[in-house]
Amino acid sequence: MINSPKHLKYSKKMSPWAMARKKFMKNKLAMVSTCFLLFVIVISFLAPYITTTDITRVNIGETSLPPSSDHWLGTDKSGRDVYTRLLYGGRVSLMVGISVTFIVISFGSLIGSIAGYFGGVVDNLLMRFTDFVLNFPFLVFVIVLNAILFGTVSGVWVLIIVISLLSWGGTARIVRSKILAEKENEYIIAAQSIGTSSAKVIIRHLLPNVISAIIVQATLLFAGMIAVEAALSYLNFGVPQTVPSWGNMLSSANEPDVLQGKPWIWIPPALALIVTILSINFIGEGLKDALNPKSTR
Amino acid sequence: MKNNKTLLEIKNLHTGFSINGQIYHAVDDVSFEIQEKEVICVVGESGCGKSVMSLSIMQLLPQENAKITKGEIRFNGMPLTNKTDKEMNNVRGKEISMIFQEPMTALNPVFTIGSQIQEVLHNHLDISKQAARKKSIALMKQVGISRPEKVVDEYPHQLSGGMRQRVMIAIAIALNPKLLIADEPTTALDVTVQAQILELLTSIQQEANTAIMLITHDLGVVAEMADSVMVMYAGQIVETSTTVELFSSPKHPYTEALLHSIPKMEEDVERLHTIGGIVPSLTSMPQVGCRFRDRCPKAFADCRSITPKLAPVGDGHLARCLLYHSCYPKQHRTAEEGVEK
Ligand SMILES: Nc1ncnc2c1ncn2[C@@H]1O[C@H](COP(=O)(O)OP(=O)(O)OP(=O)(O)O)[C@@H](O)[C@H]1O
Numbered sequence: 066m067i068n069s070p071k072h073l074k075y076s077k078k079m080s081p082w083a084m085a086r087k088k089f090m091k092n093k094l095a096m097v098s099t100c101f102l103l104f105v106i107v108i109s110f111l112a113p114y115i116t117t118t119d120i121t122r123v124n125i126g127e128t129s130l131p132p133s134s135d136h137w138l139g140t141d142k143s144g145r146d147v148y149t150r151l152l153y154g155g156r157v158s159l160m161v162g163i164s165v166t167f168i169v170i171s172f173g174s175l176i177g178s179i180a181g182y183f184g185g186v187v188d189n190l191l192m193r194f195t196d197f198v199l200n201f202p203f204l205v206f207v208i209v210l211n212a213i214l215f216g217t218v219s220g221v222w223v224l225i226i227v228i229s230l231l232s233w234g235g236t237a238r239i240v241r242s243k244i245l246a247e248k249e250n251e252y253i254i255a256a257q258s259i260g261t262s263s264a265k266v267i268i269r270h271l272l273p274n275v276i277s278a279i280i281v282q283a284t285l286l287f288a289g290m291i292a293v294e295a296a297l298s299y300l301n302f303g304v305p306q307t308v309p310s311w312g313n314m315l316s317s318a319n320e321p322d323v324l325q326g327k328p329w330i331w332i333p334p335a336l337a338l339i340v341t342i343l344s345i346n347f348i349g350e351g352l353k354d355a356l357n358p359k360s361t362r
Numbered sequence: 363m364k365n366n367k368t369l370l371e372i373k374n375l376h377t378g379f380s381i382n383g384q385i386y387h388a389v390d391d392v393s394f395e396i397q398e399k400e401v402i403c404v405v406g407e408s409g410c411g412k413s414v415m416s417l418s419i420m421q422l423l424p425q426e427n428a429k430i431t432k433g434e435i436r437f438n439g440m441p442l443t444n445k446t447d448k449e450m451n452n453v454r455g456k457e458i459s460m461i462f463q464e465p466m467t468a469l470n471p472v473f474t475i476g477s478q479i480q481e482v483l484h485n486h487l488d489i490s491k492q493a494a495r496k497k498s499i500a501l502m503k504q505v506g507i508s509r510p511e512k513v514v515d516e517y518p519h520q521l522s523g524g525m526r527q528r529v530m531i532a533i534a535i536a537l538n539p540k541l542l543i544a545d546e547p548t549t550a551l552d553v554t555v556q557a558q559i560l561e562l563l564t565s566i567q568q569e570a571n572t573a574i575m576l577i578t579h580d581l582g583v584v585a586e587m588a589d590s591v592m593v594m595y596a597g598q599i600v601e602t603s604t605t606v607e608l609f610s611s612p613k614h615p616y617t618e619a620l621l622h623s624i625p626k627m628e629e630d631v632e633r634l635h636t637i638g639g640i641v642p643s644l645t646s647m648p649q650v651g652c653r654f655r656d657r658c659p660k661a662f663a664d665c666r667s668i669t670p671k672l673a674p675v676g677d678g679h680l681a682r683c684l685l686y687h688s689c690y691p692k693q694h695r696t697a698e699e700g701v702e703k
């Protein structure tokens with residue numbers, strides 16, 4: 066137990082979770098980032114109610130207009146409103162990020178905790194399988210799987226499924242190693258010694274104690290997956306061109322005249338990406354700090 | 363005590379670890395019985411296999427590398443070794459409970475004390491949340507925790523080591539198990555708290571008629587608590603008898619050495635007797651002869667070539683040492699006795 070004056074602020078009466086929450090709230094950068102991210106998420110998902118313009122409408126008469134009171138962020142080369150597309154694009158980028166993170170964390174934690182808890186043959190088999198998946202060349206498989214799945218699943222979900230299939234390995238490895246270390250604690254054998262089933266030991270005792278690692282991993286994944294979506298879409302291997310996403314919007318910067326002369330077309334999605342990814346990383350840092358057992362227990 | 367019913371019966375128990383593809387036995391042919399309501403102490407140095415033996419009884423050995431390779435464990439006549447994990451879960455915490463050495467780490471840091479006591483109730487009883495909470499508070503009162511209504515909502519880090527060990531005991535006795543295995547329950551606590559915990563265990567044993575298998579390094583504890591004693595060395599029982607008998611006439615040189623190493627008030631700390639050498643590791647265990655011979659002050663030639671067996675050396679007193687003729691294996695014994703006559 067730490068009794069330095071600094072830690073006395075966190076009352077002994079609090080649960081480890083309450084202490085972590087209090088610590089996180091004290092972290093200004095993380096709190097500002099959280100507010101910003103929530104703001105981005107809310108306006109992106111409310112895009113259809115905030116904007117009135119039709120995102121797919123191509124307006125030949127209004128191509129590449131600079132920002133004005135009609136078009137706050139101007140229009141792109143097809144005459145579509147950049148502001149509207151930015152909001153809708155955020156929706157797609159965030160949805161890819163959130164969905165992939167959710168699937169990867171769930172599946173990776175499942176595989177990792179089973180492998181770590183049971184050990185032996187189970188562990189061996191699952192980890193060989195994980196290594197196998199991790200060794201896939203990512204880009205090649207995204208392109209191939211995208212082509213195979215295209216048409217059977219609608220637009221964005223193709224990408225979500227493809228990226229998820231290829232990305233859970235890292236999480237599985239991290240969760241496994243955390244579980245391996247955590248299960249050495251006497252409270253695990255103590256729980257088993259009172260007749261608690263294996264599933265309950267994993268869910269009730271092990272996962273809550275490795276959840277900090279999982280949460281931090283989730284923030285890293287979330288930021289990473291938004292970047293991956295942008296990169297793939299930029300390379301035209303991501304979401305279909307008809308669906309606006311930050312990556313798709315960026316790909317118009319391919320053309321030299323847009324890059325040099327029409328910054329309003331590519332700077333908004335670029336900024337949105339950078340600031341969003343940065344804020345997620347700040348949140349991750351804040352969580353890591355707040356959940357660090359050494360400073361809370 | 364002897365006229366009681368047998369509660370736990372262990373026959374030829376062999377528990378092995380697989381190390382580099384080979385199996386080494388950390389518990390090597392152990393047989394003993396625990397009677398109902400009996401307090402039996404298991405003593406021996408670190409690495410003798412005491413914990414492995416208690417985990418074998420609970421069937422909680424590390425799955426990846428440990429296994430009971432031979433032998434039988436019967437509890438109330440019912441064999442435990444061939445039970446599935448699910449069937450064992452009905453025994454663990456209800457019929458047989460365990461208390462561990464490290465109260466600091468034996469409680470889950472993220473749950474309240476109350477919820478950890480209630481877990482054992484929910485595992486075995488169909489009981490409502492309120493009833494479980496009430497029962498957990500009553501249990502805490504029973505093990506001498508003051509202000510249980512408050513402690514029930516506290517977290518492990520708010521409690522002292524002694525308090526946590528009381529909580530562990532409350533969990534262990536929640537369902538009145540017939541057997542309590544306590545693996546060095548006081549080693550991690552300071553001396554005054556040790557005495558209180560032992561007192562608590564004694565009162566539980568007397569009030570609830572629970573048999574206790576107490577694993578300890580401390581012969582002082584043995585003298586105070588035990589009805590009978592089992593001395594283990596290198597995975598085997600080397601001597602077993604009633605407590606009074608063992609302390610008054612120890613037979614095995616290892617037991618003598620252990621008794622000798624208890625610090626006495628009148629002696630200087632510098633003159634404290636320790637046993638030279640260490641317990642052989644699993645991989646360097648002698649295959650033939652006595653396992654204690656290299657550290658034994660009374661070792662002689664036979665100790666290298668003849669493996670002693672556990673045999674009677676007195677009334678209800680077994681030992682495994684070639685100083686006693688009964689411990690010679692059959693083929694050697696006839697020759698030896700012939701020489702003597
Ligand atoms: N998981 C394991 N893998 C390999 N060997 C093990 C394992 N656990 C225990 N052993 C070995 O089994 C033997 C007996 O260990 P055990 O823990 O039962 O000793 P102990 O008598 O309980 O000692 P202590 O008094 O230190 O608790 C030791 O030689 C130890 O090295």
Ligand SMILES: [Mg+2]
Nearest residue numbers: 412413414545
């Ligand atoms: Mg031990």
